Amino acid sequence: MSESKQPSYLEYQGKYKGLFGWIFSVDHKRIGLLYMYSIMTFFIVGATLGLLMKLELIAPGKTIMDAQTYNGLFTLHGITMIFLIVIPGIPAILGNFFLPIMIGAKDVAFPRLNLLSWWIYIIGAVIALSSQFMGSGPPDTGWTFYAPYSFKTTTNMLPAVLGAFTLGFSSILTGLNFIVTMHRMRAPGMNWMKMPLFPWTLYGTAWIQLLATPIVGITLLMVVAERTLHVGFFDPALGGDPVLYQHLFWIYSHPAVYVMILPAMGVISEILPTFARKTIFGYKAIVASTLAIAFVGYFVWGHHMFTAGMSGTAQFAFSFLTFLVAIPSAIKVFNWISTLYKGSIHLAVPFYWAASFIFVFMIGGLSGLVLGALSTNVHVHDTAFVVAHFHFIVFGGVGFAFMAGIHYWFPKIYGRMYDESWALTGWVVFFLGFLALYSPMFYLGMKGMPRRYFDYLPEYHGPNIFSSLGAVVMIFGLALIIINLIRSARKGEKATANPWNGTTLEWTIESPPILENFEEIPTVTEPPYHYK
Amino acid sequence: MSQNEKHHIVKYRTYIFVLLGLLTLTGISVAVTGLNLGPFAVTVALVLAGIKSTLVLLFFMHLKFDQPVYGIMVLFVLAVFVVVMIITFLDYSFR
Numbered sequence: 001m002s003e004s005k006q007p008s009y010l011e012y013q014g015k016y017k018g019l020f021g022w023i024f025s026v027d028h029k030r031i032g033l034l035y036m037y038s039i040m041t042f043f044i045v046g047a048t049l050g051l052l053m054k055l056e057l058i059a060p061g062k063t064i065m066d067a068q069t070y071n072g073l074f075t076l077h078g079i080t081m082i083f084l085i086v087i088p089g090i091p092a093i094l095g096n097f098f099l100p101i102m103i104g105a106k107d108v109a110f111p112r113l114n115l116l117s118w119w120i121y122i123i124g125a126v127i128a129l130s131s132q133f134m135g136s137g138p139p140d141t142g143w144t145f146y147a148p149y150s151f152k153t154t155t156n157m158l159p160a161v162l163g164a165f166t167l168g169f170s171s172i173l174t175g176l177n178f179i180v181t182m183h184r185m186r187a188p189g190m191n192w193m194k195m196p197l198f199p200w201t202l203y204g205t206a207w208i209q210l211l212a213t214p215i216v217g218i219t220l221l222m223v224v225a226e227r228t229l230h231v232g233f234f235d236p237a238l239g240g241d242p243v244l245y246q247h248l249f250w251i252y253s254h255p256a257v258y259v260m261i262l263p264a265m266g267v268i269s270e271i272l273p274t275f276a277r278k279t280i281f282g283y284k285a286i287v288a289s290t291l292a293i294a295f296v297g298y299f300v301w302g303h304h305m306f307t308a309g310m311s312g313t314a315q316f317a318f319s320f321l322t323f324l325v326a327i328p329s330a331i332k333v334f335n336w337i338s339t340l341y342k343g344s345i346h347l348a349v350p351f352y353w354a355a356s357f358i359f360v361f362m363i364g365g366l367s368g369l370v371l372g373a374l375s376t377n378v379h380v381h382d383t384a385f386v387v388a389h390f391h392f393i394v395f396g397g398v399g400f401a402f403m404a405g406i407h408y409w410f411p412k413i414y415g416r417m418y419d420e421s422w423a424l425t426g427w428v429v430f431f432l433g434f435l436a437l438y439s440p441m442f443y444l445g446m447k448g449m450p451r452r453y454f455d456y457l458p459e460y461h462g463p464n465i466f467s468s469l470g471a472v473v474m475i476f477g478l479a480l481i482i483i484n485l486i487r488s489a490r491k492g493e494k495a496t497a498n499p500w501n502g503t504t505l506e507w508t509i510e511s512p513p514i515l516e517n518f519e520e521i522p523t524v525t526e527p528p529y530h531y532k
Numbered sequence: 533m534s535q536n537e538k539h540h541i542v543k544y545r546t547y548i549f550v551l552l553g554l555l556t557l558t559g560i561s562v563a564v565t566g567l568n569l570g571p572f573a574v575t576v577a578l579v580l581a582g583i584k585s586t587l588v589l590l591f592f593m594h595l596k597f598d599q600p601v602y603g604i605m606v607l608f609v610l611a612v613f614v615v616v617m618i619i620t621f622l623d624y625s626f627r
Contacts, residue, residue, distance in 0.1 A: 211609060247620055298612055299619055311626035317619060 006514040008415065026111035027515060032097030033413070034118050039085050039093060040482070042125065046080035047475060049073050054437070054471035057464050060456055070454035071140035072155070076132060078143025079160060083167050084125050086398045087256055090263035091209075092121070092174060094405045095202045097413065099178060101506045102196050104187025104524060106516045109180040113173055121170040128163025131156045142452060144253070147234035147245035151226040158227065161220045168217045171259075175209030178202050187505070189524035193287075196504045196528040197280065200287050201266030204294035208255045208262075212298070216252035219245065243308050250301035258297040260394055262290060264401030265332055268354050271408050272336050273529040274502045275351040276343025280529045282335040289328035289335075296325045306377045315374055322372035329365055333358060348500070349423040353404030356431050360400060364392030367442065382452075385445020391438045403427070403481065410485065411495030415512035418488035426484060430477030436470025504528050540597035550591045557584050 007013075009029045016024050022034060053073055056063045065073070096114065100107050108114050132138045135156035141149055145164075150157055182203050186195065222233045223245070232238030234245045273280040280286065302310060302318030310318075336358060345351070367389040370376045380386065411417050440463035445451075449460045456464065498507040503526075509518060561580045569576060590596040595603055 211612065243623070247623070251616060251620075295612075299615060302619070302623070309627075310623045313626035314619070314623035317622050321619075 006516065006519070008510070008512040009515050010415070010512050012515045024115070026107075026115050028096050028100050028107050028111065028114060029413075029513060031114050031118055032093050032095075035088065035092040035096060035121070038118075038122065038125070039089060042080055042084040046077055046085060047478065049077040049080070051471050051475055053077065054468040056454055057456070058468040059465075060458050060461060062454070065454065067454045068137075068140065071452070072132075072138035074452055075139050075142050075160075076129075079128055079139075079164065081394075082143050082256075083128065083164050086260045086394055087171060088121060088167075088174070089260065089398055090267065090402055090405065091178070091202055091205055091259070092117075094198075094267065094402070094409065095178065095205075095263060096174075098409060098506055099181060099199055099202055100185070101509065101513060101517050102199050102504055103182060103185060104190055104505050104518065104522050105181065105185040106518065106521070108177050109184055110177050114177055117170045117173040117177070120173070121167060124163050124166030124168075124170060126163075127159055127166055131159035131163065134159070144249060145220070145223060146249075147223065147226065147240075147242045148236070150223055150245075151235065158224060161223055165217050165220045168213045168220075171209045172213045175206035175213070178206040179210065182206075187522050187524050193284070194524055194527055197269035197283070197286055197290075198263070198266035201262040201269070201290050204290045205259050205262045208259050208294055208297070212252045212255040212259075215248060216256075219248040219252070222248070243305070243310065246305045246308055247301070250304045251298075254301035254304065255294075255297050257393070258293055261397045262293060264357070264397045265290070267401045267405040267408070268336060268357055269332075270502075270504065271350050271354040271404055272339045273531070274408075274500050275346045275348060275354070276340050277346065277501070277531055278339060278343035278529075279527070279531050280335070281338035281341075282331075283527070283529070285331055286335050289331040292328040293325060296321065296328070300325050300372075303372050303377070306374060307381045319372055319374050323369065326365065326369060326372075333362065333365075346500075349418075349420055349427060350404050350408035350500070352424065352427050353400055353407060356427070357397065357400040357404060360392050360396030360434070364389060364396050367392065380445050382450055383445035384441040384449045384451055387451050388438045388441030388445060391441075396434065396438075403430075406485065408500065409506070410488070411499045412506055412511050412513070414489045414492070415495050415510075416488055416490075416492035417495045417499065418492055419484055422480060422484040426477050426481035428477075429480060430474055433470050433472070433474025433477050437467050437474050438470070440464070440467040440470075503530050540594070542591065542594070542597070546591065550587055553587060554584055 009027055012027075014021060014025070022030055025031065025034075052064070053070065056065050056070055096108070137155045139145075139153070139155045139157050139160045141153060141155075141157065145157070145161060150161075182195070182199060222231075225231045226233055226235060226240075230238060232240045234240040234242050236242065269280060269286055300318060300322045302314055303322045306315055306318070367385070370380065371386065371389060406413075407418070407423060444460055444463050444467075447460065449456055495511045497509065497511050499511075500507070505522060505524075506513075508522065557580050561577060564576050564580075565573070567573075589606060595606060
C-alpha cells in the first residue's frame with residue numbers, strides 16, 4: 001500500500017482543535033469514538049451498580065444497603081445498561097466507524113445529523129441520570145417503568161422517563177442515517193449481495209430503530225400524561241388498562257433486543273471467516289435470517305407478559321411466534337459453525353471472543369425457549385432465571401460481540417496493536433467470571449428465587465455467594481481488558497493495514513484510516529469474504 | 533448514482549389543491565364529532581386521518597413521483613403496523 005498524502009482522521013486538524021475538534025466533528029469515525037468513550041463511561045457506572053447489587057446479595061438480609069436503595073440501584077442499572085449502552089452500543093460505535101468504510105463510502109449520508117444524534121444521546125443521558133440527584137429520590141420502578149406503579153410512585157420518575165424519550169430520537173436518527181447510507185452510498189459494483197454481513201445487520205437494525213422507537217416514545221409520553229394530567233390510559237380507576245402499557249412498552253422493547261443482538265451477530269459474521277481463512281458458509285441464508293429476525297422480532301413481544309392477564313389466544317399466538325424467531329437465530333449459529341468446519345483456524349483474541357459469543361449466545365437462546373413455552377414460563381416468570389437468560393443474551397451477546405469487534409478492529413481504529421497476552425488473560429478471567437456470575441441464577445430461578453429483591457431465603461445462600469464472587473472476578477477481567485486497550489492505543493506497536501488478513505474493504509485502507517477513508521472510491525468486483 | 537436521476541417538479545396548484553383537501557377533511561373530522569355515531573366515531577376519525585396521511589405521503593412527501601421501491605417500503609411499514617394491531621387485539625378480543 002502506498003503512503004497517503006492525507007492525514008489520518010486522528011491527526012486531522014479542522015476548524016476546531018483539541019476537545020472541540022472531537023465534539024463538533026462530523027467525521028463518522030470520530031463520532032463513533034465519541035460514542036465509544038461516552039458509552040464506556042456509562043458502562044463503568046452501570047457495571048459498578050451491578051457489582052454493588054451482587055455484593056448486597058452475597059448474604060441474606062441487609063448487607064450493604066436497604067430495600068429502597070436496592071430498588072433504586074437496579075432501576076438505574078437497568079436504565080443505564082439498556083438505554084445508554086446496549087441499545088446504541090454496537091451500531092453507534094462500530095457501525096458509525098465501519099459502516100461507511102465497509103461499503104466504500106467517505107462518510108454516512110447525513111454527517112451533521114450523525115453528530116446531532118450524539119448530542120441528543122448526551123442530553124438524554126444527562127436528563128435520565130439527573131433523576132438520581134433531584135426531587136424525591138431515585139426512581140424505583142425498574143427500567144420497564146411498568147404502570148400503574150410508574151404513575152403512582154412518589155420517586156423522581158419524570159426525568160428518567162423523559163431521558164429515555166430523548167434517547168429514542170438519537171436512535172431514530174442513527175437508524176435513518178444508516179438506511180439512507182446503505183441505499184445511496186455503496187461503492188460502484190457493491191450490489192446488495194456483495195455487501196458484507198455487518199452492514200446487513202445494521203440495515204435490519206436500522207429499520208427496527210426507525211419504526212419501533214417512536215412507539216416507546218409515545219408510550220413514555222403517555223406515562224407522563226398519566227402522572228401529570230390523570231388521563232386514564234393505564235389507571236383502572238379511571239377506566240384505563242395497565243396491561244395496555246405492557247403491550248405498548250414491549251412492542252418497542254422486544255424488537256429493541258434485536259437492535260442489540262443483530263449487530264452483534266454481524267460482528268461475529270465478520271470475524272469468523274477472517275480467522276477461519278474461509279468464505280462464510282451460507283451468506284444468503286445469513287442475510288435472509290437477519291431480515292427474518294428483524295421482521296418476526298416485531299411480533300413476539302407478548303412473551304414478556306404471559307402472567308400479566310392476557311387472553312389464552314394471545315398467549316398461544318405469542319408462544320408460537322417466539323418459537324418461530326428461534327429458527328433464523330439457529331440458522332446463523334449453524335452457518336457460523338459450518339464456516340469453521342475445515343477452515344484453517346487462526347487462534348487470536350478476536351476469535352476467542354467470537355467463539356465464546358457463540359457459546360454464551362446458545363445458552364441464552366436455548367434458555368429463551370424455556371421462557372417462550374407457556375407452561376415453563378409460568379414457573380420461572382420474574383425469577384432469577386429470567387435475569388440469567390437476558391444477561392446471557394444481552395451481556396453475553398452484545399458484550400462479547402463488542403469485545404470481539406473492538407479487539408478485531410482495534411488496529412484499524414488506532415493504528416496500533418494491543419498486547420495479545422494481556423488481552424487473552426483478560427478474556428479468560430472475564431469469561432470465567434461471567435459464567436460464575438450468571439450460571440447460578442438459572443438454578444436459583446428454577447428453585448423459585450424472585451428477581452428484584454434485596455433479600456432471599458437462607459436456602460439460596462450458596463449459589464448467591466458463588467454468583468457474587470463471579471461478579472468480582474468478571475469486573476477484574478474487565479479492568480484488565482480496558483487497561484490493556486487504553487495503554488495499547490497510546491503505546492502499542494504500529495499496526496499494518498491488514499494484520500488479520502481480512503478481505504473486506506476496511507482492510508484495504510491504511511491504519512488508522514485517512515479522513516475521507518479512501519484516496520479513491522473503490523470498485524467492488526468480488527464477494528466480501530473471498531478466500532482462495 | 534444520484535446525478536442520473538430526474539427530480540419531479542410539482543406545480544404549486546397541485547399543492548394548493550391538496551392543502552384545501554386536507555383542510556376540508558379536517559373540517560369534516562371536527563364536524564362528525566357533533567354526530568352521535570356511537571362505536572363508529574373512532575372508526576370514522578381514523579379513516580379520515582388515514583386519508584389525510586395518504587395525501588401528505590403522496591404529494592408533500594413525493595411518494596407519488598418517487599421510484600416504486602419507496603412506495604413498497606411504506607406499504608411494508610403499514611403491513612407491520614396492521615399485523616401488530618391484529619396481534620394486540622388477539623388479547624383484547626378474547627379476554
